[in-house]
Amino acid sequence: MSEDRLQTLLDEYAQLEARLADPAIHADQNQARKVGRRFAELRPMQKWVALSFSLRRRVSHPLIVRKPITYHGRQWHTANVRTPDDVDDDIRAWLTEAYLDAAD
Numbered sequence: 001m002s003e004d005r006l007q008t009l010l011d012e013y014a015q016l017e018a019r020l021a022d023p024a025i026h027a028d029q030n031q032a033r034k035v036g037r038r039f040a041e042l043r044p045m046q047k048w049v050a051l052s053f054s055l056r057r058r059v060s061h062p063l064i065v066r067k068p069i070t071y072h073g074r075q076w077h078t079a080n081v082r083t084p085d086d087v088d089d090d091i092r093a094w095l096t097e098a099y100l101d102a103a104d
Contacts, residue, residue, distance in 0.1 A: 013042045048080040051091070053098040061090055 016039040019025055026032045054074040063079040063086060070076075079091060087095075 009042060013039070016042065048082045051079045051081045051087075051095075053077055053095055054102075055094060055098055056101065059090075059094060063091070 016035055019035050020032075020039060025035060054071075054076045056074055058068050058075045059077060061079060063081060064077050065080055066078050068075040068077045077094070079086075081087060081091075
């Protein structure tokens with residue numbers, strides 16, 4: 001996500017938060033529901049994103065906190081990624097390997 005897009009979303013989030021804090025908006029249930037729904041869409045659901053990929057082998061990494069699952073001869077890994085910087089060279093290489101291998 002570009003920094004401009006992220007800033008736009010953060011600005012919208014702050015505006016919606018302020019609107020929901022204003023008691024006047026709750027006089028109109030439809031408007032309050034609409035603003036509340038959009039606020040819920042923008043609110044982070046978790047502090048991390050589960051990044052899953054499958055390889056023909058098992059790998060280990062500090063962000064892979066669950067035991068890989070074997071399915072159809074492949075090892076399914078899940079890494080909990082909190083920031084873009086968490087996707088290091090190892091994870092990028094495994095994602096590339098998984099992508100290229102999926103075409104076979």
